[in-house]
Amino acid sequence: MPLLHISMRAGKPEAYRQAILDSLYRAMREALNVPEGDEFMTISELSPANFRCGNAYGVSRSEDAVLIQITVFASRTPEQKKALYRRIAALLGESPGIRPEDVFVNVLDAPKENWSVGHGIAQFA
Known part of the structure; x- marks a missing residue:
């Protein structure tokens, strides 16, 4: 049940x-075994004045940088997350052609009781 927020210029x-x-979506299906149809993603497009992405940590980013924040159940292992990061960078490199240096990913773990996917009930608690 990942929830993704993507920010870009x-x-x-x-x-x-x-x-x-x-x-x-493909990366999540492959690396996290996300079920088919489990797609909850938004893209926010920001003007250059409202989007800043520096070159810290030895990574030279371009104006094509994307910031990806993924909230998942707090049950993912470090190995799954590492596989997800690799797969995201590879697939975004293939389509639409984003350089790996421009892919910034942050995964947030949330307990299952923190989720309601409809009807005002905590389906996973």
Whole structure:
């Protein structure tokens, strides 16, 4: 039950943004065994004045950098997360062609009781 928020500079065509969503969904299916149809993702496009991504930690980022925040059940192992990071970078490199240096991923663990996916009930608690 991942929940994804993607932030990027405005101006990319719809096909580019859809390729990001498709690649992220595929990476989650492959690395985290996310069920088919489990797609809860948003993209926020920001003006250059509202998007800043530095070159800290020895990584030279370009204006094509994307910031990806993924909230998941607090049951994912470090190995699963590492596999997810690798798969995301590889798939975004294939489509839409984002350099690995421009892929910034943050995974947040949330206990299962913190989720309600509809009807006002805690389905996983």
